[in-house]
Amino acid sequence: MANLRAGLLGVGMMGRHHARVLREVEGVDLVAIADPGGDPHGVSGDLPVLTDIDALIAEGIDTAVVAVPTRFHEEAALKLAAAGVHTLVEKPIAHTVEAGQRMVTAFEDAGLVGAVGHIERFNPALQQLRTRLEQGELGEVYQIQTRRQGPFPSRIADVGVAKDLASHDIDLTAWVAQSAYDIVAAQTAHRSGRDHEDMIAITGRLRSGVIVNHLVNWLSPMKERVTVVTGEKGAFVADTVTGDLSFHANGTTPVQWESMAAFRGVTEGDMTRYAFARREPLLVQHEAFRDAVLGRSSSAVTLAEGQHTLRVVEAALSAAARRDVVTLDD
Known part of the structure; x- marks a missing residue:
């Protein structure tokens, strides 16, 4: 089976760690990074830093990690759901309960794995x-x-x-x-x-x-x-x-x-x-998300659980x- 093609939106203080760990997860290839603010921590390596979520989706990714400020979670997640991309969103799920529910509904309706990064x-x-x-x-x-x-x-x-x-x-x-x-x-x-x-x-x-x-x-x-x-x-x-x-x-x-x-x-x-x-908790979290995407038994935190929180x-x-x-x- 081919490795999952992963994209990362946001390489700030938390996104830089996702960039490192995604390169360590067996069965996953980090193939695209997007951040309108560039790459302040120098974690992109040989990958070009794309400007937005649309460019990230255009790279043909299977999964995505959303590590941008909370107020941008909903817009990014809804675009990823519409594109058929399984997505892990950093916590909290969204800036409002209403936005979080729209995210939950979008991924459920699309039959996609949606998870929240409650790393603890x-x-x-x-x-x-x-x-x-x-x-x-x-x-x-x-x-x-x-x-x-x-x-x-x-x-x-x-x-x-x-x-x-x-x-x-x-x-x-x-x-x-x-x-x-x-x-x-x-x-x-x-x-x-x-x-x-x-x-x-x-x-x-x-x-x-x-x-x-x-x-x-x-x-x-x-x-x-x-x-x-x-x-x-x-x-x-x-x-x-x-x-x-x-x-x-x-x-x-x-x-x-x-x-x-x-x-x-x-x-x-x-x-x-x-x-x-x-x-490392972040590595274990990414392995759980990968397993959920592959249909294996998984302890990934679902969007519905993130919404309850x-x-x-x-x-x-x-x-x-x-x-x-x-x-x-x-």
């Missing part, structure tokens, strides 16, 4: 966490908490921290727990003079009853990417910067200090840090504006 699902720490939860190692899950904080990235200008970063946490939480969001509330802040929010705190509940909390900002001098899942037998802690996963077990040794035992509820048990293979983000922003709790419908 492919982080080795979270993949290990998901597997261990499925195997019952935590027992009943009570709460999922995430912290995603760091300095402002100059690459982002068209969306706020909720769509750019909190979308990661919302997607990975629903995926790890295998449950959609039920209700959300939130608080936002604008501290840096930009049009969009640069800080958000989200709290909510999944349909499974699991409580969720997400702290996300562009205002912290330290970079933090942590997911904590607390349950019946203890707590898992996943660090997606390092790819580490550890487990803090509830203790089985009685606490002799009676008043302290009553205060603490559970005791501290053993802490285990797991050893496992760590592959965007709906939760929009609900959180609405809840913050209204100072209310928003219920997600089916």
